[in-house]
Amino acid sequence: MRVLITGANGFVGRLLAHQLLANEAICGHAIGKLLLLDARLEGFSTDPRLRLHEGSITDAAFVRRVLADGVDVVFHLASVPGGAAEQDYDLGYQVNLMASLELLDQLRHQPRPAVLVYASSIAVYGANLPARMDEQAATQPELSYGAHKLMVETALCDLSRRGEVDGRALRLPGIVARPRQANGLRSAFMSDLLHAYAAGEAYICPVEPHATAWWMSARCCVNNLIQAADMPGLAANTERVWQLPVLHLSIAQVVDALASRFGEAGRAAISYQPDARLQALFAAMPPLKSPHARAAGFTHDGNASALIRNALNLGTARKTSYAQTQNAMRKII
Amino acid sequence: MRVLITGANGFVGRLLAHQLLANEAICGHAIGKLLLLDARLEGFSTDPRLRLHEGSITDAAFVRRVLADGVDVVFHLASVPGGAAEQDYDLGYQVNLMASLELLDQLRHQPRPAVLVYASSIAVYGANLPARMDEQAATQPELSYGAHKLMVETALCDLSRRGEVDGRALRLPGIVARPRQANGLRSAFMSDLLHAYAAGEAYICPVEPHATAWWMSARCCVNNLIQAADMPGLAANTERVWQLPVLHLSIAQVVDALASRFGEAGRAAISYQPDARLQALFAAMPPLKSPHARAAGFTHDGNASALIRNALNLGTARKTSYAQTQNAMRKII
Numbered sequence: 001m002r003v004l005i006t007g008a009n010g011f012v013g014r015l016l017a018h019q020l021l022a023n024e025a026i027c028g029h030a031i032g033k034l035l036l037l038d039a040r041l042e043g044f045s046t047d048p049r050l051r052l053h054e055g056s057i058t059d060a061a062f063v064r065r066v067l068a069d070g071v072d073v074v075f076h077l078a079s080v081p082g083g084a085a086e087q088d089y090d091l092g093y094q095v096n097l098m099a100s101l102e103l104l105d106q107l108r109h110q111p112r113p114a115v116l117v118y119a120s121s122i123a124v125y126g127a128n129l130p131a132r133m134d135e136q137a138a139t140q141p142e143l144s145y146g147a148h149k150l151m152v153e154t155a156l157c158d159l160s161r162r163g164e165v166d167g168r169a170l171r172l173p174g175i176v177a178r179p180r181q182a183n184g185l186r187s188a189f190m191s192d193l194l195h196a197y198a199a200g201e202a203y204i205c206p207v208e209p210h211a212t213a214w215w216m217s218a219r220c221c222v223n224n225l226i227q228a229a230d231m232p233g234l235a236a237n238t239e240r241v242w243q244l245p246v247l248h249l250s251i252a253q254v255v256d257a258l259a260s261r262f263g264e265a266g267r268a269a270i271s272y273q274p275d276a277r278l279q280a281l282f283a284a285m286p287p288l289k290s291p292h293a294r295a296a297g298f299t300h301d302g303n304a305s306a307l308i309r310n311a312l313n314l315g316t317a318r319k320t321s322y323a324q325t326q327n328a329m330r331k332i333i
Numbered sequence: 334m335r336v337l338i339t340g341a342n343g344f345v346g347r348l349l350a351h352q353l354l355a356n357e358a359i360c361g362h363a364i365g366k367l368l369l370l371d372a373r374l375e376g377f378s379t380d381p382r383l384r385l386h387e388g389s390i391t392d393a394a395f396v397r398r399v400l401a402d403g404v405d406v407v408f409h410l411a412s413v414p415g416g417a418a419e420q421d422y423d424l425g426y427q428v429n430l431m432a433s434l435e436l437l438d439q440l441r442h443q444p445r446p447a448v449l450v451y452a453s454s455i456a457v458y459g460a461n462l463p464a465r466m467d468e469q470a471a472t473q474p475e476l477s478y479g480a481h482k483l484m485v486e487t488a489l490c491d492l493s494r495r496g497e498v499d500g501r502a503l504r505l506p507g508i509v510a511r512p513r514q515a516n517g518l519r520s521a522f523m524s525d526l527l528h529a530y531a532a533g534e535a536y537i538c539p540v541e542p543h544a545t546a547w548w549m550s551a552r553c554c555v556n557n558l559i560q561a562a563d564m565p566g567l568a569a570n571t572e573r574v575w576q577l578p579v580l581h582l583s584i585a586q587v588v589d590a591l592a593s594r595f596g597e598a599g600r601a602a603i604s605y606q607p608d609a610r611l612q613a614l615f616a617a618m619p620p621l622k623s624p625h626a627r628a629a630g631f632t633h634d635g636n637a638s639a640l641i642r643n644a645l646n647l648g649t650a651r652k653t654s655y656a657q658t659q660n661a662m663r664k665i666i
Contacts, residue, residue, distance in 0.1 A: 089495070093438070105426070138469065147491035151484040158480035162422070 007078030008036035082145035096148040173214035198322035211283030214246035217310030257304035340411030341369035415478035429481040506547035530591040531655035544616030547579035550643030590637035
């Protein structure tokens with residue numbers, strides 16, 4: 001199998017690459033080549049199956065060269081995050097919308113339709129969510145990021161209906177715990193809270209303790225992406241868009257789990273200065289039922305303790321320290 | 334006011350141009366220039382307000398020249414019809430999707446946001462409609478035409494939210510009575526039935542008599558397009574997409590109205606050979622409630638008799654003949 005990851009240098013992309021190389025198979029076959037595409041690709045292993053392609057996904061000729069020998073499975077993760085795309089509309093338009101459409105258009109012309117796993121986002125719903133939510137909730141994006149994700153979902157469904165790609169779009173919640181750096185993601189505070197508590201540092205949380213959000217660890221996210229690819233070939237008229245199951249937790253519940261893992265003393269270092277915009281976008285999330293996605297094999301982390309363990313890549317043993325695992329993470333991916 | 338119509342040579346475009354020149358004002362101001370854009374523009378009047386721009390809407394540089402002096406109102410009607418776009422995917426992709434996105438992107442950079450009236454389509458819903466339908470019905474396009482219309486709606490809403498255009502998308506049903514020619518529209522049979530009965534000709538109807546469809550005359554459609562432009566400037570967070578009110582009529586009800594207008598004798602010339610695909614796409618339409626659109630001033634034709642009168646451009650007097658009015662239509666638009 002020839003597998004491509006776009007946005008392979010990103011937080012989720014690196015972990016996905018690592019996991020794919022560790023697994024025995026994808027879609028029932030061994031991985032022959034794993035093509036990685038990103039603007040920069042740094043610190044990857046020397047696994048002979050890897051092929052590194054540094055360049056811009058907005059460069060159609062470059063993408064054509066990457067696809068020249070065909071691909072069987074594509075994980076399309078490349079994306080300008082929501083906050084950054086809102087600030088720089090043109091960049092988001094070129095990367096999130098136009099490059100995705102171009103990738104889809106190039107994949108149409110393969111002799112055999114590729115399995116295309118697309119990282120969509122809960123940003124497609126916008127902030128005006130129903131009090132009890134399920135997988136049929138209406139979409140009304142409130143950021144260009146969400147609008148473009150929704151448009152690409154629509155294109156993916158259309159080409160899948162035509163039998164030209166075998167697409168599967170997953171609507172991802174904010175994924176934790178991203179590296180602590182400015183990354184243009186409005187949901188970054190969710191990761192920052194985990195890192196700060198684990199490291200025993202002070203943290204000013206921009207949403208209230210009773211604010212509820214949807215949570216998923218990168219480890220769980222990667223498992224879901226691989227599950228999406230591993231599903232058997234879907235018929236043309238199948239539903240192609242899944243709202244992933246999520247953990248619905250308040251900040252207070254997450255802090256309780258952090259206190260349980262890293263000690264009660266850390267609570268005193270967390271203070272709250274709510275930001276109205278973040279509160280509206282990420283912190284008033286209703287319960288979400290996703291029986292359809294669960295039936296298809298998609299999962300959330302299980303509970304708050306497991307979320308923290310998965311998110312910070314801790315073992316189950318209590319003595320694994322945060323610092324040790326963060327160093328280990330840097331090496332393996 | 335500088336007003337642009339794309340797809341101006343089309344059936345609806347020509348009637349819209351005629352009506353705009355006849356009206357005193359649009360958006361409360363007199364029309365200074367009416368820019369018409371289409372691949373060909375034939376037989377338009379010599380009204381000094383007209384500016385004819387022949388060229389392809391897929392040519393970004395051409396569109397940029399047309400927009401060079403700015404526009405206040407755009408009616409974006411240019412479109413490859415559903416059947417034709419399904420046959421020639423690339424053509425539909427370039428015209429219905431990419432050219433529309435390019436037009437939107439060019440309009441973003443105007444000093445003052447243009448009012449953009451977009452002719453979307455009921456094709457956004459697909460064939461799997463609920464038994465009782467309203468304006469909140471889920472979208473699930475089953476043709477690339479509908480997928481691309483839906484994507485452009487999403488883009489229009491996003492740029493409107495950003496305050497860069499003042500967009501209004503209308504979901505149009507099949508419009509009658511289109512000229513009798515091969516036009517790539519799967520709903521063409523609805524127009525053909527009207528023309529054939531009015532002309533006293535035999536007609537083989539490809540859906541059953543009890544098949545129900547949504548109907549609107551071109552005259553009514555043009556009034557709705559103008560109504561969409563005439564609405565006051567909408568706030569950024571306003572709903573931008575309207576499902577137009579429609580007449581929900583069976584073929585039998587339409588034939589009854591035709592018989593009432595043109596005589597009972599014509600009934601014998603109508604026979605039925607249902608086509609399963611057309612039947613599924615156009616002839617099992619449920620009742621549709623659209624209180625939101627009605628409150629915003631949008632209308633349907635009223636009843637079957639008025640539909641036929643409007644569609645065939647007949648006067649209210651019984652003695653206006655079909656042949657006379659069809660000849661008159663050719664001259665005025």
